[in-house]
Amino acid sequence: MPELPEVETVVRGLRPILVGKTIGAITMRAPKSSIVVSPTLKLQQFEKLMTGRKVTGIARRGKNILISLSGHLTLWVHLKMTGHFSWVPKATPIDNHDLLIFDLADTSRHLRFNDYRRFGRLRLFRNDELWQQKGLVELGPEPLEITAEQFVALCHRRPRQIKQALLDQSLIAGIGNIYADESLYYARIHPRRLTTSLARAKLTELHGHIQRILRRAIRLHGTSVDTYTGVNGQTGSFQSYLKAYGNEGEPCERCGAKIVRERIGSRSAHYCPRCQRLH
Numbered sequence: 663m664p665e666l667p668e669v670e671t672v673v674r675g676l677r678p679i680l681v682g683k684t685i686g687a688i689t690m691r692a693p694k695s696s697i698v699v700s701p702t703l704k705l706q707q708f709e710k711l712m713t714g715r716k717v718t719g720i721a722r723r724g725k726n727i728l729i730s731l732s733g734h735l736t737l738w739v740h741l742k743m744t745g746h747f748s749w750v751p752k753a754t755p756i757d758n759h760d761l762l763i764f765d766l767a768d769t770s771r772h773l774r775f776n777d778y779r780r781f782g783r784l785r786l787f788r789n790d791e792l793w794q795q796k797g798l799v800e801l802g803p804e805p806l807e808i809t810a811e812q813f814v815a816l817c818h819r820r821p822r823q824i825k826q827a828l829l830d831q832s833l834i835a836g837i838g839n840i841y842a843d844e845s846l847y848y849a850r851i852h853p854r855r856l857t858t859s860l861a862r863a864k865l866t867e868l869h870g871h872i873q874r875i876l877r878r879a880i881r882l883h884g885t886s887v888d889t890y891t892g893v894n895g896q897t898g899s900f901q902s903y904l905k906a907y908g909n910e911g912e913p914c915e916r917c918g919a920k921i922v923r924e925r926i927g928s929r930s931a932h933y934c935p936r937c938q939r940l941h
């Protein structure tokens with residue numbers, strides 16, 4: 663699933679394409695589950711509501727994309743597993759999984775939202791309703807915006823396994839499996855360590871690794887380990903620098919022990935059993 667650096671890359675790719683442009687027409691090819699419209703608006707009106715609106719800005723919050731439209735509406739997009747945007751010539755044959763087609767005024771291209779697995783969501787809300795919605799209202803702070811002090815306080819709030827804490831979007835928003843495993847590897851922390859058992863100094867170190875890794879991954883346009891690509895179809899290149907995630911059975915770069923993959927909750931964790939000890 664795209665995480666903070668991948669979603670940030672998509673947002674940066676969308677801005678020059680969309681901001682300032684007017685939506686000439688929208689074609690909805692999606693099943694009803696993929697497109698959600700606020701109860702105060704109407705789903706049957708989705709195409710009509712979108713048409714003629716100007717895109718005024720695009721922001722990221724956690725793994726969410728927020729496309730601001732004129733008339734106080736926001737198109738809120740979550741890519742989930744395989745959702746992605748492509749910017750293609752209008753003549754490009756329509757794919758079965760192209761769920762939404764944006765026909766922008768004054769361009770020879772379409773912006774298309776394609777989603778093979780169909781877990782992605784496009785939601786249209788009035789701005790005054792947006793931040794009360796589940797999925798946004800409970801989001802924790804952005805990992806690139808909090809201080810080490812604040813991060814330590816979040817972790818020390820209650821005891822839980824550090825890996826699960828990092829994945830909890832209500833604690834901190836934007837980190838997923840890849841960047842959690844990589845950060846814990848660099849900080850030499852076992853994914854099952856309890857947050858409250860980690861000293862302030864260790865958590866400060868982890869905070870530093872999280873920020874460094876996320877910034878580097880953004881510079882490299884994210885990690886393409888599955889289907890993720892940017893808006894222009896370009897893959898990210900952070901996958902060449904992964905030390906733990908996806909490396910099970912490979913030797914740890916520091917000590918040579920084999921990286922293991924272990925189930926924790928509903929997710930798997932990759933770590934070095936020698937460098938990242940539980941006790």
Ligand SMILES: [Zn+2]
Nearest residue numbers: 914917934937
């Ligand atoms: Zn090791």
